[in-house]
Amino acid sequence: MRKSRIALLAFTLAAATLTVPSPATADPAVTVTVNARAGLETVGDAAIGVNHAVWDSQLGTNAVADLMKDAGVQTMRYPGGSYSDIYHWKTNTAPGGYVAPDTDFDHFMAGVRRAGAQAMVIANYGTGTPQEAAEWVHYANVEKNYGVKYWEIGNELYGNGHYGSGWEADDHADKSPAGYATVAKQYAEAMKAVDPTIKIGLVLTTPGNWPDGIVAGGDAGTWNQVVLSIAGPSVDFAILHWYPGGSSSAEALSKTAQVTDAVWLARQQINRYAGKNLGIALTEINTGYGQNTQPGALFAADAYASLLAAGVFNIDWWNVHNGIGTVSTVAGHTDYGDFGLLSSASCNADGTVCEPPMNTPFAPYFGLAMTSRFVTTGDQLVRAAASDPAIRAHAARRANGDLAVLLVNTDETASKQVSLSYAGYSPAATAQVHTFGNGDTAITTGSGSATAVTLAPNSLTTLVLRPAASTARPATPGRPVASAVTAGTATLTWPAGAAGVKYEIHRQLGAITEQWGETTGTTFTVHNLTPGTRYTVNVVARDGSGRVSWASPPVTFQTGTPAAAPCAVTLTDASNWGNGWVGSVDITNTGTNPVDTWTLAFGWPTAWQQLGSGWNGTWTQTGSTVTVSNADFNKLIAPGATVNIGFVGNYQGPNVLPPLFKLNGNLCTTR
Incomplete structure (x- = not known):
């Protein structure tokens, strides 16, 4: 989508540390169950990201870099959405668009380094060349030693008019998915010839979002099918964008339920057509409702946690700054319809409504900041579930033995009294508690119980728990692989761990696990499965003293149907x-x-x-x-x-x- 341009100034915001408030009234108790033995995916060092654009005059400034660092941002994407396909890095120009002063690549990298983050750089596919992209890699990683690891080949190239809608610049005569894939492969080869260590991403459509599933005239298949078949073997990760929409808080927040199936379908397409495992990066995301108010904060935290649990290695919010849009009142507060994390201090067309001072964080900024308090690099997400559908629950174990629980109360009017129980983990009685409520201008930090907490309406809460006692554990088994999958059986195999252990095989059922069996070997065949059913399975190791390891990374597979049927x-x-x-x-x-x-x-x-x-x-x-x-x-x-x-x-x-x-x-x- 084409993004607006703005001019920006500077502003500094101080955070606060306060005692956690307790609402006076609450709905009947909600039970949250956390199962530390039901392991999901592990968080990498590029997980929490944002977008930066060359039309943003605050790009690379100390004020913005410090705010990104305070929010725990790990990745910054450049040079910005659709501008990426008209931007020429050598001259810092974007013919047909506006480029603000001091937004060149070196200024961007200065901000990235000050924030302690890393870069996600988009090479110009639409009006550029493979040689221009290769020279950018050389400048970044050979001449300047910036060590830029992640590179995308173009932005939303399916929006080049091939499917009827054209917002993305593309000067190539062949605008089909085959045309993009063929040239993108040339980009990848030229860029990796300069630095073989870089990781290159390929533009895909997100399952369930236009134009996913559409086969245009003359094409051999959908965009994803064709692009992955031609260029998939030459790249390292797939690029998705997600703007799920929603005309109310409830509708917008319901969209995170789509994450598991969207990532599942993307992986099925990748495995089928690319023939190799590609990482998945969601390099643009924003909410459809309450972009600057509490629904946006709740969506950000819930979406990031859900995507990380599903194995998406990088998620980049659109955008650091964007500009005022349609003004409304949401959850009792002014929403400026601004897709930026920070205020641009812009006003609406007639000047009757203006945003707060420059760089004032909007609510979704704190949604990202809460996510960074919830998970850090190396943490493994584990299953958590709530008895009340208004509560979204996420949990993650840390290498140092801590456990974090993120609770999202989507109820706009009622507080919730939550009782927490734990499987596979024994917490100390007291927890560190971070909260962000409707209308707050900072995350508050205090202490509370590890087993009970009151959630304010429309709020985010993170508990950070210490273990009740330090316990040595066997080494964590490696990720199992499913093979010989039929309608009723599957064989699971995993890398050997420490000697003298037994391996337990657990199926995940929400926050509950069902043990299928155990073995001293590294292969297990399960029988009596239900046809056409998706299963997620972990392996844990148990030593002779009864000590149990953390859960392995999961494997998810789907059974087939009977080969012989009437x-x-x-x-x-x-x-x-x-x-x-x-x-x-x-x-x-x-x-x-x-x-x-x-x-x-x-x-x-x-x-x-x-x-x-x-x-x-x-x-x-x-x-x-x-x-x-x-x-x-x-x-x-x-x-x-x-x-x-x-x-x-x-x-x-x-x-x-x-x-x-x-x-x-x-x-x-x-x-």
């Missing part, structure tokens, strides 16, 4: 327009007897998928279950014969295809 179903995404699609369904009678009169049933995997209409049968949806009964002309399916039916499906998030189909109650093979 029916087979093939579902094809025949046509897609970004928030809807045509599903073509072939039903084959693989049995020996005719099927006379039939009903096919399947379930939507997510809450944001619905049936629109259908044909060649009578279609209905009840809850998440879709059923279709035969028409008069296709009620008989002879052995070996196939009938075709179809439907229009609608979706407002990742479009996960149904894995299971039943014909007259019999489970079919899904092809």
